[in-house]
Amino acid sequence: MTDSLRRVGVIDYGLANIRSVVNALSCFDVDVTVVESGSGLADVGRIVLPGVGSFDAGMKGLITRGHAEALQRRVREAGVPYLGICLGMQFLFSGSDEGSSSGLGWIDGTIVRLPSGKGHPKVPHIGWNEVQIAPSSALMAGLESPTDFYFVHGFYAPLRDTTAIATGICEYGVQFCAALEYDNVAAVQFHPEKSQLGGMKLLETFLGLPG
Amino acid sequence: MLRRIIPSLLLRSGRLVKGVSYANHRDAGNPSTTARAHNAQGADELLLLDIDASREGRPPDFAAFAAVARACFMPLTVGGGIRTLETAHRCFDSGADKLCLTSTALDDPRLIGNLARVFGAQAIMLGLDVLTTEAGRFLYDHRTCHPIPALAWGEWLQRGVAEGAGEVRLMAVDREGRRTGFDTDLFAEASALVDVPVILEGGAGSLDQIATALEAGADAVALGTMLVFSDNNLHKVKSFLKNAGLEIRL
Numbered sequence: 001m002t003d004s005l006r007r008v009g010v011i012d013y014g015l016a017n018i019r020s021v022v023n024a025l026s027c028f029d030v031d032v033t034v035v036e037s038g039s040g041l042a043d044v045g046r047i048v049l050p051g052v053g054s055f056d057a058g059m060k061g062l063i064t065r066g067h068a069e070a071l072q073r074r075v076r077e078a079g080v081p082y083l084g085i086c087l088g089m090q091f092l093f094s095g096s097d098e099g100s101s102s103g104l105g106w107i108d109g110t111i112v113r114l115p116s117g118k119g120h121p122k123v124p125h126i127g128w129n130e131v132q133i134a135p136s137s138a139l140m141a142g143l144e145s146p147t148d149f150y151f152v153h154g155f156y157a158p159l160r161d162t163t164a165i166a167t168g169i170c171e172y173g174v175q176f177c178a179a180l181e182y183d184n185v186a187a188v189q190f191h192p193e194k195s196q197l198g199g200m201k202l203l204e205t206f207l208g209l210p211g
Numbered sequence: 212m213l214r215r216i217i218p219s220l221l222l223r224s225g226r227l228v229k230g231v232s233y234a235n236h237r238d239a240g241n242p243s244t245t246a247r248a249h250n251a252q253g254a255d256e257l258l259l260l261d262i263d264a265s266r267e268g269r270p271p272d273f274a275a276f277a278a279v280a281r282a283c284f285m286p287l288t289v290g291g292g293i294r295t296l297e298t299a300h301r302c303f304d305s306g307a308d309k310l311c312l313t314s315t316a317l318d319d320p321r322l323i324g325n326l327a328r329v330f331g332a333q334a335i336m337l338g339l340d341v342l343t344t345e346a347g348r349f350l351y352d353h354r355t356c357h358p359i360p361a362l363a364w365g366e367w368l369q370r371g372v373a374e375g376a377g378e379v380r381l382m383a384v385d386r387e388g389r390r391t392g393f394d395t396d397l398f399a400e401a402s403a404l405v406d407v408p409v410i411l412e413g414g415a416g417s418l419d420q421i422a423t424a425l426e427a428g429a430d431a432v433a434l435g436t437m438l439v440f441s442d443n444n445l446h447k448v449k450s451f452l453k454n455a456g457l458e459i460r461l
Contacts, residue, residue: 015329019306023281052308053331121212122408122430124333124377128213128255128460148213148460150255150286152308152333154377172212194286194308196250 005081005211009035009044011071011088013051013061021050021085024193024200028207038066041074045211050193051087052152055111056099058087068104075185076106083139083206084187086153089180092187098155106185109161114154120173124154129170131178131190137167138209139179139186140202147198149178149190156189184211213460215255215431216421216449218438219412220245222261222275222291229439231388233262233340233353239439242275246282249438252445253461256286258311258380258410258433260338264292265314266354271298273305280306288336288380294319299326311380313338314354317367320374327375336410337376339368341397342384348397351384365404372405379405380433383413388436390416395427402428418443418451425457 008030012018018034025032025048035041049071051058062068075082090096093103096111103111116123133145140147149170156176159166168179168188179188186206192199220227223236227245230236239245242259249257259279261271271291280287289302290311302310310330316323316337327335341364342351349358350367368379381401383394391414398411412433415421424432437443446461453459 017303017306017308017330017334019304020280020284020287020308023306024284052334053329057329116406122406124407125212126333126378126408127215127431130213152286154333191286191308194284196253196284200284 004045006030007044008032008046008048008207009041011041011047011049011067012036013058013065013067015053015057015061017052018050021048021193024203025207027200028204030207036065038068038070041067041070044080046081046083046207047071047075048083048085049088049091050085051091053087054098055087055090055096055103055155056101059091059099059101059103062091071104079184079211081206081209081211082185085191085193086189089157089187089189090155092185093157093161096155107161107165109158111155111157114156115173125151125172127151129172131168131170133179134167137179137181139181139205140168141205143198143201148195149188149192149198150194151190153189213255213458214425214429215410216445216452216459217256217258217410217431217433218249218254218445219258219433219435220260220279221435222259222272223263225272225275228262229388229436232384233387234356243278243282246279249445250283250285253449254285254445255431255460256288257283258288258290260289260311261291262353268292270301273301276302276305276307290336290338294322296325296329299330303330309334309336309378311336311338312376313340314352316371317350317352317359320370323371323374323376327377332375332377335376336378336380337368337371338380338382339364339371339401340382340384343394343397344385365400368401369404372407376407378407379409381409381411386414389414390436392416392420393424393429393432395424395429398424398427398429418448421448422452422455422457425452
C-alpha cells in the first residue's frame with residue numbers, strides 16, 4: 001500500500017463521538033489522524049466520516065469547519081476513498097426530514113423518519129440487526145449474508161432513492177438501505193466500529209480498497 | 212430485532228465491584244481485562260457506571276472509561292456524576308457511545324434534554340433505580356440509600372423520556388445481587404408507560420431467569436453478579452438463549 005493510502009483522516013466536526021472509530025481503526029496498520037478542519041483533508045489517502053447526533057447540527061459543523069467543501073474536492077473530484085458511518089451516510093443525501101439543512105447532495109433523495117407508534121417496533125432503532133449483503137459489495141466482501149451489525153438511529157435512507165447503489169439492506173418496521181457503495185464512496189447506517197468481528201472485518205476491507 | 216445481553220460493570224476506585232442492593236460491594240476485577248473478555252465472548256453492549264461520582268460530587272473516572280473503551284468494539288454506555296455538558300463531552304472523548312443519567316437527572320431534569328439536543332436522544336439513557344417494598348414501588352436514591360417517596364417512579368420515567376432520553380435502564384434495586392430472577396412485572400409496567408427501549412436489570416441468577424425475562428418482552432437485559440460471581444459466561448448465556456429459540460446474536 002502506498003504511504004498516502006495508509007493515512008486515514010477521521011473527520012471531527014465537533015459533535016460526533018469519533019473516539020470509538022479512532023480506537024477501531026488504530027487496530028490496523030494505518031496512521032489515523034483526527035481532522036478538525038477541511039484543510040487537514042488535503043494530505044490523507046482515505047476519509048472516514050463518523051457521526052451520531054442531529055442532521056442540522058452536523059451539517060452546520062461540516063460547513064463551518066470547511067469539511068463540506070473539502071469533501072467535495074477530495075472525495076468527488078480527487079477520488080479519495082470515503083467511508084461514511086451513520087450520519088456520515090445520511091449527509092450524502094439532498095436533505096433529511098430530521099431538519100431543514102441541505103445535505104451534501106451527492107445522492108438525490110431525502111432521509112426519512114422510521115415509522116413509529118402502534119404496530120411498529122420501538123424508535124430509535126437501537127441494537128444489533130441483520131444486514132442482507134449484496135454479492136456485488138466490495139466493502140463487505142468476505143462477510144456472510146446476512147451479517148449482524150449494530151445500529152443506533154431514528155432516520156433512514158429509503159431504498160427507492162438507493163436502488164442502484166444499495167449493497168446492504170436491513171429491516172426494522174420497513175426495509176431500508178443499510179449500506180451503499182458507488183465509485184469511491186461507501187457508507188453504512190450501522191456502526192462497524194461497534195460491531196465486533198464483522199465490523200472490524202468491514203473496516204479492514206475498507207482500509208485495503210484500492211485508491 | 213435481536214435482544215441484547217449487556218454486562219453491567221460498576222466502577223469504584225479504578226476497580227470493578229459488585230454488591231447486593233447497591234451495598235456490601237466486593238471486588239470484581241480489572242475493568243479493561245473484564246471488558247476484553249466480554250468483547251471476545253460477544254457482549255452486545257457494555258454498561259460502565261462510576262458508582263461514587265455522584266455521591267462525591269465529582270466527575271466520573273475518565274481514565275477508566277478510556278481504558279475500557281480501548282478494549283471494547285461494541286457500544287459502551289457510561290454513567291456516574293455526569294451533570295454538565297463539559298463532563299458529557301469528556302465521556303465521549305474517552306470513547307463512550309452513550310451516557311446513562313440517573314441521580315444527576317433527578318437533580319436537574321433539564322439536563323436530559325440539554326444533552327439529548329447536542330448528542331441525540333439515542334445517546335442518552337435514563338437510569339431508573341426502583342425499590343419495591345410491601346408499601347409499593349419507589350424511586351431509590353443510591354447516594355443516600357433511601358427511597359424518594361415524593362416522586363412516583365412511573366411519573367419520573369415518563370418525564371425523563373419526554374425530556375429526551377432515548378433509552379431506559381430499569382434497575383430493580385431490591386433484586387440486585389440476589390439472583391432471585393428479574394422483576395418482569397416492573398418491566399411490563401414501565402413498557403406500558405414509554406415507547407423507548409427498556410433494559411431490565413437486577414436479579415439475574417440463572418439462565419432460565421434470563422430466558423423468562425426475554426420471553427416477557429424485555430428489549431435487553433443487563434447482567435452483573437451472574438457474570439462475576441458464578442461460573443457463567445456470556446458465551447454460555449447467549450448459546451443457551453439462542454437454543455431456547457430467542458433472537459440472540461452469537
